[in-house]
Amino acid sequence: MKMTTKASVALSFLIALSANASDWPHWRGPDYNGISKETGWSAKWTSAPKQLWKAKVGTGFASVSVSQGRAYTTGNASDQDTVFCFDATTGAEVWKHSYAAKLDPKYYEGGPSATPTVDGDRVFTVGKRGMVHCLDAAKGTVIWSKNVAEELKASMPDWGFAGSVFIEGDLAILNIGSAGAGLDKKTGKVVWSSGTEESGYATPVPFDSGSERAVMMVIKRDVVAVKVKDGKEVWRFPWKTQYDVNAADPILFGSKVFISSGYNHGGGVFDVSSNPPKELWNNKNMRNHMNSCVIWQGHIYGVDENQLRCLDAATGEVKWTDKFSGKGSLMLADGKLIVLSDKGELAVADVSPEGFKPISRTQALGGKCWTTPVLANGKIYCRNAAGDVVCLDVSGK
Template identity: 50%
Template sequence: MCSPVLCVLIVLGIAGPSAFAADWPCYRGPNHNGISQETDWSANWGTSGPKVLWQKSIGIGFSTTAVADGRVYNMGNSDKKTDIVYCFDAKTGQELWKHTYPSPLEPKYYDGGTLSTPTVAGGKVYTLGKMGDFFCLDAKTGKVLWQKQLNKELGFELPTWHFSSSTLIVDDKAILNIGTGGLALHKDTGAVVWQSDKGKCGYATPVPFTMDGRPGLALFGEVTLVAVSPTDGKRLWEYPWRTQYEVNAADPIVVGNQVFLTTGYKRGCGLIEVHGADVKKIWENRVMAMQINSPVLHEGHVYGFDENVFKCLKLQDGSEQWADRSLGKGALMMSADGRLIITSERGELVIAKADPQKFDVLARAQILTKTRCWTSPVLANGRIYARNAAGDFVCVDVSGK
């Protein structure tokens, strides 16, 4: 779902840690793993909490934030009938432009609104609406460069809770988790490069990886984890993964030849190992069932939400290390120095050490007031951005200056 829902692929790997400020141009960041390389930031804000730099109302939705070249991008639904893509000045919060298009709210057992996250690459912004409205916009002006209607124009079937994939840019392709095994459009023209069967997709975003020197994309489908070639969409391998309501929304985590999977709706999590086209199960349990967001991996341990319980588990055997019930159904990311950045369901910003021994809180502060903060926070250039489902969008200062 939201992902409750990627960006220029510079390398198919993880860059080394850096203390410098860093942009966050797509869902889950430039390394597609929810981990920022920015470490020169501070959670020493005392009892008053971090300074609020600016606040906006951006409409109902669960889109996360993209930050690039001094600009901030996000999305929301207004008046139950219009989606809006916003561009703000990162320092001041001044609205630089907005792009609107007709789209229903569709509150199906949740608040509704936008699900995917803008992707910024090469001076362009790529956005996907839940009904299949795909836009390529000029990053500076918001001008429409090209657009596609994936449902009506290309015939892709809407999943039950609608499209939520964010865009992954690989070479000259804009790739989406659409259909049974993905869709690739030319990033400059929108022409179809390759496509899969037009059945229902899952709700996660494509995750790039390299196994045995071969690049691939992991796409969580409706009932299957599928790996395809980014060049032509050819299937490399697949693994069945069915849930109670056929909702696979959390991005998989790929580590070498192993892949960690987690899903809500009574399925849980597991670790698989891949060699060529052969896939085998290492373990599977119900310790962590992430319904709508994605976990992070640090030093052999996975941190994420088991529905409304925040947990740490050991990657190699799936054993639970600890559990905390104070956050509700929240969301998270992490900086490369092992600090977890969490928003609780009730709008509290929590900074904690990624420690497999205990839930070690370093700082916490209330930065949003309404419930349903299910969207992952974003750290970029000494600022943390967070939103709730109602569209309250806040930027706080964590630069330590």
């Protein structure tokens, strides 16, 4: 284990009163849907945005989480996973925490896939083999750590655990085991578990099931909803994909949910106000191999295998297709799509069912870019498989 700290930045972190409204503290953002509420950032550039900083974090596909002036991500080098904390504006390393972890490449580069989850003064991470850490967000010291998969005797999926930690109240919920597991976030003690079958690769997504809180997960061969407090099943329906690769998160909109998987499986919309959920449509028009879509004003925008696509959310009809993205990823903010292609080109376009027409483009990175870009507080963070992280200034100042 290695640890570095800087007292001054830790002190400034501790006295911060609250998280900025434009922070992005965990995977898919504050509302778990890939959409930021941030406004006032510069979407149209006359020249490439200034690179504020660049860092090397090791091989992997974890995205960046931003909270209270800090940026967090993970990577692997020399069979060690490292959790990094940077000053979000300058890129100065605040701390890092390393632990033994295999790279585990399998038809791709390997390294951690789950994104750090910041919850107040703590950061939670998940390794590919089920190692879960709870770290002090200011200093990087270990509050608790354990291999949850080993404790639960849960089988590891072929490409390792990839779902990020979801926090609800005092529970840390993981897509580990047959239908998830709930841990006491303060101690790591298992509160509930669900069996030992291989999990899916997606992150649990919260919703209200009647008067109770629940989470929805795409697991190995099903979509399942369980109660937050005890893991008891609310409903499930089958979702079988080739190689059992269910990686994209469910997306809730109103009383409906959109589910999608790659390998030519496709996607569909289901009404979750009924039990079990009622299928409204299901086709092959949106095949999310890895990254999730966003839904905006009645339309679904996402990466269909290796192309960018827009669907009518009510019918599943294709509105447009564009080759820009490859197997890239996207998010949405202030009526703009922010798309990072698999070759590292970053584009911003007005969200429209009429077509993809970028108003800004720049080559943010080289190499393979499967990791979702993040906009937070006037900065866009991008990352490639080799572990290059760049921070671009889009504040317009």
